[in-house]
Amino acid sequence: MEIGVFLLFALLAVTSALVVVVHRNPVYSVMSLVVTLVSTAVLFVMLGAPFLAALQVLVYTGAILVLFLFVIMLLNIERETQRTNGGWFKKLAALISAAIFVAIVGSISLQAYTGRFLEALTPESVAIEPLARELFSTYLLPFEIIGLLLLAAVVGATVLARKQDAVSPEKER
Amino acid sequence: MTQELITTLVKITLWLVVLLTTVPVMVWVERRASAFIQDRRGPNRVGPLGLVQPLADALKFIFKEDITPTAADRPLYLLAPLLAVLPALTTFALIPFGPDVVIDGRTVPLIVADVETGVLLLLALASLGVYSLVMAGYSSNNKYSLFGGIRASSQMISYELALTLAVLAALIPVGSFRLDEVVLYQQGTWLGFLPRWNVFPQFIGFMVFLIAAFAETNRVPFDLPEADSELVAGYHTEYSSMKFALFFMGEYMSMATLSALAATLYFGGWHLPGVRFSDTWYWALAQGFGILLMKVALFLLFFVWVRWSFPRFRFDQLMRLGWKVLLPVGIFNLVLVAAMTLAGWL
Numbered sequence: 001m002e003i004g005v006f007l008l009f010a011l012l013a014v015t016s017a018l019v020v021v022v023h024r025n026p027v028y029s030v031m032s033l034v035v036t037l038v039s040t041a042v043l044f045v046m047l048g049a050p051f052l053a054a055l056q057v058l059v060y061t062g063a064i065l066v067l068f069l070f071v072i073m074l075l076n077i078e079r080e081t082q083r084t085n086g087g088w089f090k091k092l093a094a095l096i097s098a099a100i101f102v103a104i105v106g107s108i109s110l111q112a113y114t115g116r117f118l119e120a121l122t123p124e125s126v127a128i129e130p131l132a133r134e135l136f137s138t139y140l141l142p143f144e145i146i147g148l149l150l151l152a153a154v155v156g157a158t159v160l161a162r163k164q165d166a167v168s169p170e171k172e173r
Numbered sequence: 174m175t176q177e178l179i180t181t182l183v184k185i186t187l188w189l190v191v192l193l194t195t196v197p198v199m200v201w202v203e204r205r206a207s208a209f210i211q212d213r214r215g216p217n218r219v220g221p222l223g224l225v226q227p228l229a230d231a232l233k234f235i236f237k238e239d240i241t242p243t244a245a246d247r248p249l250y251l252l253a254p255l256l257a258v259l260p261a262l263t264t265f266a267l268i269p270f271g272p273d274v275v276i277d278g279r280t281v282p283l284i285v286a287d288v289e290t291g292v293l294l295l296l297a298l299a300s301l302g303v304y305s306l307v308m309a310g311y312s313s314n315n316k317y318s319l320f321g322g323i324r325a326s327s328q329m330i331s332y333e334l335a336l337t338l339a340v341l342a343a344l345i346p347v348g349s350f351r352l353d354e355v356v357l358y359q360q361g362t363w364l365g366f367l368p369r370w371n372v373f374p375q376f377i378g379f380m381v382f383l384i385a386a387f388a389e390t391n392r393v394p395f396d397l398p399e400a401d402s403e404l405v406a407g408y409h410t411e412y413s414s415m416k417f418a419l420f421f422m423g424e425y426m427s428m429a430t431l432s433a434l435a436a437t438l439y440f441g442g443w444h445l446p447g448v449r450f451s452d453t454w455y456w457a458l459a460q461g462f463g464i465l466l467m468k469v470a471l472f473l474l475f476f477v478w479v480r481w482s483f484p485r486f487r488f489d490q491l492m493r494l495g496w497k498v499l500l501p502v503g504i505f506n507l508v509l510v511a512a513m514t515l516a517g518w519l
Binding site for chain 1: 246249288289290293294296297298300301303304307308310311319322323326327329330333337350
């Protein structure tokens with residue numbers, strides 16, 4: 001039963017991830033990214049990390065991907081009509097992605113080969129309360145720094161998006 | 174194992190029956206209440222008080238021609254109405270509807286999925302609802318639909334933040350994401366008469382939640398994704414027959430689940446002070462479910478009342494309210510509740 005569920009969602013995650021890259025219509029790509037993230041969330045639940053799964057669905061599929069979709073629809077990006085060969089940039093990106101993929105698969109297989117695995121997180125350690133305790137004690141400084149970084153990003157985005165001679169909608173009317 | 178499976182299936186069936194019955198009942202209530210508010214008679218020909226009218230409506234939906242526009246993006250066009258009912262049909266699993274009961278010596282919690290992440294998972298599932306509207310708007314290949322879809326996505330993202338902030342504040346004094354513990358926390362009374370409901374100390378949070386809930390369900394005064402006077406019918410302009418009916422059902426069922434969430438977070442859920450729960454499991458179930466449904470019904474009536482009393486917001490007003498009023502107020506409420514909890518007042 002468990003292996004069946006795992007296979008179903010693992011296959012779903014991989015195929016939909018492929019669709020994200022291959023499909024010519026960006027809207028379909030975003031939709032398949034939704035499927036990818038939801039199926040990996042299911043895998044997280046099976047690994048005993050329901051909190052991570054809930055957060056993934058809530059933050060990524062519930063908010064960030066909706067923004068992706070919003071931008072694509074707003075810009076009205078047409079589907080690719082013909083396959084472009086891409087410039088050097090695309091080739092470089094492909095090379096880097098391939099290198100990361102090989103590195104991840106390589107390190108995992110190396111661990112499996114030598115039998116020395118990284119210390120695995122237990123479901124107890126990723127439960128909400130212990131996780132919160134760790135975040136707000138051991139990792140308080142990195143946590144706050146990330147918070148500050150995100151704040152800076154929000155402020156930066158607002159500054160960039162604002163027009164120089166912005167007129168508020170009331171004055172316009 | 175099999176016993177557990179059977180009790181879970183029974184609980185799911187119970188909720189599904191209730192949720193699916195809510196839709197025709199709400200259609201009748203909406204039409205009659207709107208008539209009452211506007212000093213009309215409303216549907217009164219089919220059955221006594223027009224009670225059989227929803228059945229006639231359903232038959233009409235089924236026999237209408239089902240049209241798919243030729244320019245529509247077929248796969249997404251067909252998927253969108255299905256996704257409209259999906260969040261509403263899954264989120265109820267996380268809402269408790271009674272005390273733990275003992276059946277044949279086994280303790281059965283009256284909640285379908287008793288998981289640690291509780292309300293967080295509920296919010297996550299509910300947040301998937303926006304995809305149906307966006308998909309419908311995009312795939313219909315119609316400018317009004319597209320506008321509706323774009324409005325839906327920006328509106329629902331904006332108000333989700335305020336909603337989540339309000340929910341988090343309600344969880345702080347409880348110290349748990351489990352909704353059954355939220356209900357247990359709210360048992361008892363203050364000063365002997367005032368129920369220990371979250372709505373009293375967290376009235377600000379409740380207002381934020383309520384306003385955001387209206388926006389999340391796309392109800393008037395925030396029904397901009399379907400604003401009839403500007404966008405024909407918004408994201409579901411091109412939908413007909415049962416596909417349209419599914420959007421309709423999705424809206425009412427989301428209203429019901431959000432009402433249940435509001436009742437659970439702020440009004441004591443299945444609990445009512447002074448009610449002694451029976452030891453027999455089916456009586457306890459009936460009591461708990463009855464009390465919860467009563468509260469849900471009051472919320473649903475409120476939704477209808479507001480719909481026929483308020484005009485629609487303008488889109489820039491909607492965005493300003495969401496980001497410049499609700500979000501800061503939500504953060505203020507969060508800090509306030511946290512401080513009150515630290516001070517030991519809650």
